[in-house]
Amino acid sequence: MAEEQNKCWICLCSGDEYPPMGNSKDAHDWVHPCQCSLTAHRKCLLEWVSRTNLDYRNEALNEFNGRRTNIGFESLNIADTYSSLHGRAQFHPFAWLRARSSFTNNSSSRAPFDPGDISRIFAAHAEEAVIRNVTQAMAAGARESQPMASVPSSSRKLVINTVCPQCHAPILLKTSRGVTVSLSSSVSHLLDWSAKTLIQVTAIGTLGSSILFSFGGILASWGLRIMTTVAPESTLLKLLDLNSASTLSQAFQKNQIGFKQILLLGFAPLYLISFRCGNAFLGWLKWFYPLAFLRPEEKLQSSVKRFLILQYPLAMLNDFFRMCVYNPVYFRWVHRVKPYFIGDRMTVEQLKIYEAEQEYLETRFDALSRGNQPRSLLTKFKSFFRSASPEPMIQSISARRLVMSTRYDYSQALIETSIWEKIASTLLWPLAGKLISDTVLSKSKWFKRFVAQETATPDDGLYLSNLIGCCAAVLLKDLVHLFVTWRRVKQLESMEVMSYMTPEWEYAINKKIGQVLNDLSSLREDEESYVILEEHANNMLTKPYHDQWTNVGSNIPTILGKVGYFRFLVIKMSIERSLAYTKKAEHL
Secondary structure, eight states, X not given: OHHHHOBBTTXXXXXXXXXXXXXXXXXXXXXOOSSSSOBEEHHHHHHHHHHOOOGGGGTTTHHHHTTTOOOOHHHHOTTOOHHHHTTOSOOOTTHHHHHHHHHHHHTTTSOOXXXXXXXXXXXXXXXXXXXXXXXXXXXXXXXXXXXXXXXXOSOSEEEEEEEOTTTOOEEEEEEEOOHHHHHHHHHHHHHHHHHHHHHHHHHHHTTTSOHHHHHHHHHHHHHHHHHHHHSOHHHHHHHTTOTTOSSHHHHHHTTOOOHHHHHHHHTHHHHHHTTTOOXXXXXXXXXXXXXXXXXXXXXXXXXXXHHHHTHHHHHHHHHHHIIIIIHHHHHHHHHHHOHHHHHTTSOHHHHHHHHHHHHHHHHHHHXXXXXXXXXXXXXXXXXXXXXXXXXXXXXXXXXXXXXHHTTSOGGGTTSOOOHHHHHHHHHTHHHHHHHHHHHTGGGOHHHHHHHHHHOSSHHHHHHHHHHHHHHHHHHHHHHHHHHHHHHHHHHHHTOEEOOTTOHHHHHHHHHHHHHHHHHGGGOOSSHHHHHHHHHXXXXXXXXXXXXXXXXXXXXXXXXXXHHHHHHHHHHHHHHHHHHHHHHHHHHO
């Protein structure tokens, strides 16, 4: 009867109705994560959390994060760190060094979090056990917020926080921390930051020249670096039709570098970026750029330029493999952990048909699994890509799913790549290809013999080897992205909703509060600090305590005094919340 009365506030389904894109198990998996009356399917709640973009709250204070203080808005609001799971927090590569220097120079002036003070202040108003539980959690959070503890936490669980839209109480979720996901996120941030910094510095350094000339010069310079990375100088002269010169320097001195050569060098970076971006202009460039190296009636049988033409069959093969092999895998993974993402790309009629098919597949597969013998690992692997059932209906549904998965690129649904990261990783592509060629391919006698047979000179052979290395780098990148996405799927699947006011929930929230309170001790007498403290008060204090903060805090003249009073209110709020819930549980 209790389950029949449940109604999901997200999908509005009740009883044993399936949630959108869900199954019978999801229909009976209910969670009640806060203190109000809202109830939700676990699947719907996790989907809602993943789709709730809380980053807009960072806009007001993101500028402070990179200037002086290490208090980011993600730690300012206890309702906002889901973005950290997806790696959207700001990246500051020298923040740890600044924090360490600050700790070294000011370690004696920064008072540590002392739980004993709390016990002495509130001993007359609350039970000793309640005070002890609150202070222990806050002390643990304060220790983690110390600059010397800014290395990744040893905890195997990552706590994600959001708020209930009705009562605004914190909703806590936990999942595995995931070394692979954290490492990939750090690499992504590093590439993103590097590309932005490089372009900004280069642009600022060339403001004295014409913008168009500067942009063209930047592209030509990058293109020359890319070309010299892949092709030795003698081979590059052949590609640029500079056969009468023995070196590039000689070609420049004799003014043999014409408009065509400048264009070929300038468009080289854009040509590489076109493989990662879906822009119409870049898509056109990807298919016509190799043809610009050719001359009318030029024979390619013995020319090094013929290797450029191989791009066309290889690119088409890569696109086919990505859409027909990788993308169906991504489609299944997105369906498992982020099904609304797929539903948003369907019409209402398509969604109804899809859910009816899903219910049929679930029923049939349950029946088949009960009657079948255990399958081998190879059989399971094959069935992952195609339906193992001989039934025409199931095979027809699987075929429609395969066609559906090719209409959209689902590889970015769980791990999105920014444009800056694409630029940085693409410009590093030739270096990766050369590295693979030098360290792996060149070790094979068969490969060296093959390259020697296909080229006329050792330099041409090195060029071909580097091109093959670039193809291997593409394959390796796709496999790494597939692996990291799989780890993200496992991380999201392991996410659990903490029940409101359980010991685990209470410890997690008080630990976060202790971290924030300890970080506030670094505030100084300036306008930024007052803004940060006021934002903390608006987001952390409930209405009765916020009213006290408004009435009393406005009369405190110094930031140190305001922080002390804010600290008192937050700790009192936490202790009284825990005490009230304990008494309520004892009464029941």
